[in-house]
Amino acid sequence: MSDFSPGQRWISDGEAELGLGTVLNCDNRMVTVLFAASQETRTYSTRQPPLTRVVFGSGDRVQSTEGWQLIVDDSKEVNGLIVYIGEDSQGHWRELPEAQLADTMQFDQARDRLLTGQVDRNDWFDLRYRTLHHHQRTERNPALGLSGPKVDLIPHQLYIADEVANRHAPRVLLADEVGLGKTIEAGLVLHRLLLSGRAERALILVPDSLSHQWLVELLRRFALDVTLLDEQQSQAHGHANPFESGQLILASQQWLFADPYRQQQAEACAWDILIVDEAHHLDWTPEHTGPGYACVERMASLIPAILLLTATPEQMGLTSHFARLRLLDPDRYHDLETFKHEEQGYVRVADAIEALDRLPVDDGEVAQSDYDAITTVIDDPDSQALLDILTTTESDEQQRASARSQLRDQLLDRHGTGRVMFRNSRRHVAGFPERNVHITTLEAPAAYRRLLRRLERDEEYLDELLIATGLDHPEAVLYLDAMYRQLHAQAPDTSPWWQFDPRVNWLLERLQAVGKEEGSNGKMLVITHHRETALELAEGLRTLEGIQAPVFHEGMSLVERDRAAAEFADDETGCQVLICSEIGSEGRNFQFCHHLVMFDLPPHPDQLEQRIGRLDRIGQQHAIDIHVPVFNDSPGERLLRWYRDGMEAFGAPTGVGSELYDAFGDALADALLNDEELQEVIDETHSMYQSRLREYAAGRHRLLEHNACRHDRAQTVIDSIRELDDDPALPRYLDRALDVFGVDDTSLGGDLIHLKPGPQMLDGLPGLAKEEAGFTATLSRQCALARDDVQRLSWEHPLLREIMGRILSGTMGNTALALLKHPAIPAGRLMVELVFRTHCPAPKRLHVNRFLPATAVRVLLDESGINLTDKVSFNGLSKNLQKVKKAVARDLIKNRHDQLREMLSNGEREADRELPSIVEAAQTRMRKTLDGELIRLQALARHNPSVRPDELQALQDERSALNGALDNTRLRLDAARVIVTVEQEER
Known part of the structure; x- marks a missing residue:
């Protein structure tokens, strides 16, 4: 079947993207092949042409030109052409001549590419495996979305970002005092929502004078590519809706609020989150609604997540403060007089928390005034039981510390507007100079x-x-x-x-x-x-x-x-x-x-x-x-x-x-x-x-200040970020990835490197267009913070995410063939190193990667079927492998075709044994996280009406959907490497 005959199916070794080719005609010297899917025709010499015959075997799934599929069971040759025999999707036995195979069949799966002789470089295979490993690790890190931005690790900012971004469709008011970083908090929330898949489109409305500042901040600190929209840009789109011109739109409030037509266009788009800066300038009273407030109010009714940034809430008066909260939850904040009455009670809760903080840590005497201040706001047996532990002489120091922490959290959760509003002041935040x-x-x-x-x-x-x-x-x-x-x-x-x-x-x-x-x-x-x-x-x-x-x-x-x-x-x-x-x-x-x-x-x-x-x-x-x-x-x-x-x-x-x-x-x-x-x-x-x-x-709003940063949780977030900052694997991975993708890096000293396009750089890398000079970067957070012109490289940097995404979503490195010289292994032995990958189909909004990111299962088999995975590590094997020319690799694969098919099937069975434990661990992680939060919110909803019913229902639906998605997890072959042993050379 190695001779060319019209109707045979071949693929180009050098241009695999052309798809499945058909031999049109041939003679002793030349062969002409039509690649119908890409509408290209190629003519090759019959002497060592860069072509590989496509031959499917038992178990392979093929598609006909008419669209029906066949699972191959056997095949036969008729006049130099292969006829495949097998069952179609209806269970009927049918025959399919190779000339009737669909031209659009893709050979992008590792199994298909390997068996058709398409092999990549070994360093590509290594990079693919390491990419899968690091992706799994970083996606499960609790600091995902917070570690990449170029910001200082400031507790109150990270606490707010972590708390808000973990909620379903967060709707909150960020009201820190000037200089405490509301813009950074909003950027952190947005960055995490985007990276986790919980948001894809955002509309950011800011005062005209701050448009440039926001544009620069989002680009430099968060590496977010934002479209700045104004009237001139809008007119350039003609009759098209200009708000559809980007995923992240930044627009001037003055421009949008003054133009009803542009407002209609903005409201016609599907947004995941709305961010409004300087929201205290939105004009509302019970008797009058300003045009800016009316615009935001309409959009807030359409967009699930809302972040309002405002100056100190008291600055514009209680009515103005109520107006902001009304935008976030009009059902909860529907009456101004009722709200004013509630606000008067918040001072008592703040007094109770401060009295709680004054209680002695040992068995010292409790001041009656402090005890009374706490009991006036306690309204359930659980809280009273915690207070009893704090005030009885029978409790030890550890019990009191735990009870104090739990009671403090309950009071903060259950009273006031702390779930919808965050406010820090300088008197509670350290680190400012004189x-x-x-x-x-x-x-x-x-x-x-x-x-x-x-x-x-x-x-x-x-x-x-x-x-x-x-x-x-x-x-x-x-x-x-x-x-x-x-x-x-x-x-x-x-x-x-x-x-x-x-x-x-x-x-x-x-x-x-x-x-x-x-x-x-x-x-x-x-x-x-x-x-x-x-x-x-x-x-x-x-x-x-x-x-x-x-x-x-x-x-x-x-x-x-x-x-x-x-x-x-x-x-x-x-x-x-x-x-x-x-x-x-x-x-x-x-x-x-x-x-x-x-x-x-x-x-x-x-x-x-x-x-x-x-x-x-x-x-x-x-x-x-x-x-x-x-x-x-x-x-x-x-x-x-x-x-x-x-x-x-x-x-x-x-x-x-x-x-x-x-x-x-x-x-x-x-x-x-x-x-x-x-x-x-x-x-x-x-x-x-x-x-x-x-x-x-x-x-x-003293109560708000107590609730605006819980330091234990903030420290946990900071520790997780530092774990990624100090990850020794990052510089090693970066070196390999830049080398494979053809990016030149030059050390500039002082933790700085300059990245620029190399002669063989692959297209489409962020910041590295071939006509550009590249950029200066660093892995050091402090170095990046000191230099506005320096980018900070992290696992979340767009360059790293593009490289990893391109590897994991494409075919790069999913096949390879290498030689192994080892004195203890006879020459001519065959091994396969298979990397399987969990596949858990679920909507992006569920962020299933928190619990089960794409997880690698490695299987190393020899030709006798023995599983060597536990005996030979990936690193240990890789450093002893030698490359082989592609032509030799294709011949080796062709000669061992049937044996390789059997080894691939055996590998699938070995990998499937690992799947149940992986899924069970993911479900355990999911239940531990969501069940605890669900119980907390259900208890909180009985005391604090700021917990929206839709938030509870969304969490229950999310748990159910995640459970179903995890149950449907399957393994699929992600990459395969064939290893052939050769004789050890004598020294």
């Missing part, structure tokens, strides 16, 4: 003084200036360099402002002093309000002292900003100073620096806090030194006094700055040129500031 403000008062230069004197004398002059310069009030009087620049824009002989502005020389002196500090890297971040000021200040430093200061502003591309930030971050060769504009500094982490210069002051308290927040971050190793130069008796100095004396804005974030600005911003603007009016504004501001702080300290 802030030291250094104010320097300078005399304004003559050019500025002349402007200020005329403004103070002539009220109409301000209007003239606003018209002449195009500046807005109060910015026109705050930024004297900008006013000077605008007034003299048409006078080319006028000196630039930096030549006479004393702040420039003051900055040069500060740079010199900071550079001499011991224990400091001498770096200084300078922020100005206007881009032009930043650019001209950099020019002044270069001209006056030869200082090359990179500038970072909103007019630069992402690559340009990265370059500037990287130059600033480099300790060895980087620059000492970076000059940023207001918008250009948004969202960036410069915590390696602790000197901040506010060359001018921003007009809004939120911008002031945002500036400080570039350096004041959890994990900052130094106190923050804030340097503020101001001109004596100027609008800038008066603004400083309002910030410092009215709201103590330089000390710590309070979350009330926006509220104070809304209340006094107009009066402040009018008082910037009048000292007497200013003091009245400062006094009123400070009075309101203290009042708001007293309200918050009184504890309307």
Whole structure:
């Protein structure tokens, strides 16, 4: 059957993707083959053509051109063609000539590819097995979805992400104080939902001014490819729905809320999760619903999972707070007056928890007031029994500790809005640095003084200036360099402002002093309000002292900003100073620096806090030194006094700055040129500031703060993440994978490597398009956090996930043939190494991989049927194997065809013996996890109406569906390697 005859079926060894070919004609020299499925025709020499005859054997399933299938039992040859004999799906015996085999038959299964002589490289086979092993390991790790993002391991953020992302269709309010990382928490939740398959499409609505910050944050921290949608982009899609243009859509609230047509398009899409930032600005009262609130309310009724991000909930009042909760669960939060009554009771629960924390750990006396505070909120026998253990002298220390923990969790679970809202404050989160403000008062230069004197004398002059310069009030009087620049824009002989502005020389002196500090890297971040000021200040430093200061502003591309930030971050060769504009500094982490210069002051308290927040971050190793130069008796100095004396804005974030600005911003603007009016504004501001702080300290949401981070659970999550961070297998696997996929890696020192496309790189790898220069990466979390331009490689990085996904979903490495030289094994012996893989068909939303990821079952058989799996390890065998040419491999397989079929069948029987124990272990893990959570939620639902009935039902349905899916788990052959022994060479 080795001679060519028209009608025979062959496949191309070098182009297996062409599919099943049919010999059209042949002579002594040439053979022509039609590959009908790919509509290609090839002509080959009959001398050693790169073709393999397709021959099926007993047990193989084949398909006819008419669509019916046959399980082969026997075959016969008629005029050089094979006729297959077997049973069809109806159990009828039929014959199928090979010429009538379906052209679309695919040879992608390991068994088919092996028996048709299609073998891959041995290093591909090794990589496939290791990929399956590591995929199984990492998918079951409880840190899945939380370990990959480029974030610090901060307990409260990880606790919230773990708690929320584990729920069915989570609908929660993230309300941490400013600076505690709400955006990171939302990103972590989204990242885990995407990786676990519980979400595929997300709509993210943010204020227009934060669109870029969110885009950068999601890309750099979470490696999420987000589509930023605006009107221009939408129009480019013509009549198509622009919200269908990506899986993750980021859009401006102002744009969407103002356009009913775009709202209809957004509502017409199927989303899995909606994220809304700055949700406290959505306008709702019992009498009026704003357009933004109405839009989100409609979408919240259609989308199963909702994350609302908001400032401190009290900031906008209790009615506004109720309005956010109403979006999450309108059935639970349906009446404002009822909610107000419930809120009054939460203070008692907070008092009870704090009393519980005060109870002695030994058998000391319990204060009656603490005991009474706890008993007033206990309403069931279980909780009373736990309190009895805590207060009886017969209990030992361990019993008391366990009872305290259980009772605390019960009170937090059963009372308040803790299941739908998370709020952390700085007083409960450690790791923030001190802030030291250094104010320097300078005399304004003559050019500025002349402007200020005329403004103070002539009220109409301000209007003239606003018209002449195009500046807005109060910015026109705050930024004297900008006013000077605008007034003299048409006078080319006028000196630039930096030549006479004393702040420039003051900055040069500060740079010199900071550079001499011991224990400091001498770096200084300078922020100005206007881009032009930043650019001209950099020019002044270069001209006056030869200082090359990179500038970072909103007019630069992402690559340009990265370059500037990287130059600033480099300790060895980087620059000492970076000059940023207001918008250009948004969202960036410069915590390696602790000197901040506010060359001018921003007009809004939120911008002031945002500036400080570039350096004041959890994990900052130094106190923050804030340097503020101001001109004596100027609008800038008066603004400083309002910030410092009215709201103590330089000390710590309070979350009330926006509220104070809304209340006094107009009066402040009018008082910037009048000292007497200013003091009245400062006094009123400070009075309101203290009042708001007293309200918050009184504890309307103290209960929430107790519930916002459970440290034992947070530590468990952190330990799981560190286990993956420190996984020694990751760098070894990465080296092998990059080599196989043709990616060049170059060590740059300091834990950094540069990845770039190699000459033979396989297409489609994230960040490694062949026309691009690649990217710099690291395995170190700390190194990645210090460098915005460096990507962090982990098991969850898109490059690793693409490589692993491509291997596991394709044919790469699922067949191989190797030679084994061993003195104890006679030459010519045959072995097969088979890797079977569990297959558990289930919807992605069930995330079955938590309990049973694709699991490898390895079987090593010799030709006599002996199972050698336990005697010969995968690593031990692999390092002794030698490669063989493909032509030789095909001949070996052809000569041992029948023997190989039998060995494959024996291997299947051996593997099937392992399946029951694998399934049973997975079911045990599933029941332990879900049964415990179900019991907890059922008990909780009897006390806390925040547990939605659909959440309970969804968990019961999930358990049932998972149980059925696990029962249907089967094994299938994933990869097969033939091993032939050869004689040991004499030394």
